[in-house]
Amino acid sequence: MKNPYVPFPMRIEDIIVETEDENVKTFDVSFVGKEDEEQFVYTPGQFAEISVFGKGEAPFGMASTPTHPGRLEFSVSKIGLVTGALHQMESGDVVGVRGPMGNGYPLETFKGKNLILIGGGFGFSTLRSLTNFILHDSNRGAYGNLTVIYGARKPGLLLYKKDLGAWQQRGDLQLHLTVDKGENGWQGHVGFVPDVTRSVGPNPKDAYAVVCGPPAMIHFSLPVLKELGFQDEKIFLSLEMRMKCGIGKCGRCNVGSKYICSDGPVFSQAELTQLTGEAHF
């Protein structure tokens, strides 16, 4: 029996400071063992548990895309014990990784459809993975129009600036960046993500919406999508809860009878309305 609790080693190759407050860093890590690399087959929206030995583990969605093999990227907001320790680490250091875990985004369902990805703040990491996956030459033809709406409190808190710049240059993606509060030189929208979504007004025909971000953003985005005509089956959300085991045993990340770690983290709004459980947004 494979031991799902034992992490394998990965080496930090590069660390990118993402935000002006330096609270979010992206860790670019490589597999130490060839076998670990071969077994780590993932889709956008899945996550992994990262160990800092001596401190513990925390779950992070893969911010990288499987179309870029050999490396994984995790964006880490410095907020607790493990994330604080991760922020102290340097290139060359080794972390432990368990995964991939969770179901990921339903790529087969999305094929041939128009996609509207709605993200906020730090929750954008797996949407970045999904966007880069779809934009890859080997996949782009399989999906319809791609619209990305991404917001942060202010311009300096937007992640993945290099990607955002590259996406803006492309003709096959509509990117709408917004900040709660503008600054000199800011050329994108000013306003909350749900309001920008309304003004962008994506067409629900042959389309799926994917929402990932802070609870308040999700809470106010869902009615807007409904207003635009998106049915519950056409809206997918990526949820988060405190997690430990990542394999549906330790008992803490459930919403009703579903575990976010093993049944999710991606659910359709139609599935979520069937669940009894603490409302998270």
Place this chain on the structure above:
Amino acid sequence: MFSSARIVRKDRLEGFLERLLEDREVFAPVRKGGLVTLEMIDSVRDVILEYENTKESPKAAVFPQRETLFGYQAEKGKVALDVPRGKEKEQVLFGIRPCDARGLLLLDRVFGGDCGDPYYAEKRAKTLVLSLGCVNPNPTCFCHSMGGGPCSPEGSDLFFLDLGDRYMVEVGSDKCEALLEDEAFEDADEKSLALSEKIRKETEASMTPLALNENLKEHLGRLFDDPAWNALAETCLGCGICTYLCPTCHCFDLCDEAEGGTGERIRVWDSCQFPLFTQQASGFNPRPTVKERFRQRIMHKFSYLPETQAMLGCVGCGRCVIECPVNLDIREVMTSLSEGTVPA
């Protein structure tokens, strides 16, 4: 049903246990500091068989309260992991009650499944359950209302029932073939079979069934936002003793214990009754008050587990009823919720 039944005369039980001790670890009820607890025994003379139930459930034998998952040695740029080796000897849980034997079946489902837990599986495979039926259930017992019974062999590899001067022994699995070779076992006679059936029926009849809603799972689902939870949870202190004593509660935490670069990743029991259980690093807590945490415990046992594992998360052992410091009685909670009217 009794095709493979045996009997063991009482004066031959001690010899049987002694032979078990020769090459196995035997856990049995013993008196310790005024309590009856399940302990690994050195001597058969310590074993007591006149008792209601052990203070704690036997779950620690397969799911220890603290367990090392792996040790590690980390230095700059590399790490070495060391997974501990499993048990060498078989372990026998002798004299546990039918409710607790059934509790292990729920744990089997939770720790099994698509992503099996190797630590649990390894111990469970080396565990023999030799349970002892209850002929005098506690007033706090309600196994009969939770799908089990005081004389139910479910979950036991061997099930013993006291017939006065001998035990009826039912064989519940093929894990005990070697044990049944022991000279203490004799074929069961018709008289013993009839007596055993009589005791089973009388004991079951002596227990009052709880008046529970027939479609409990669906009923609870509709009651999720009912104001009744406020009153039900009002006296709960959130101490978590119910979850620690429960034979089916299985929530755990994973943490690191380290000194310098050397340490261990350990698994320890945790409880959904504690606020930190679900509190996120941001400070946000989806179950911020006792009410949500109390509701989670009830919903998990009576709604979520029936849905995901096709089994109730309660075996009716009554430990939480006996030990709750504010006398919160899960039987009253379930009866009251069963009566609850669904809000319009």
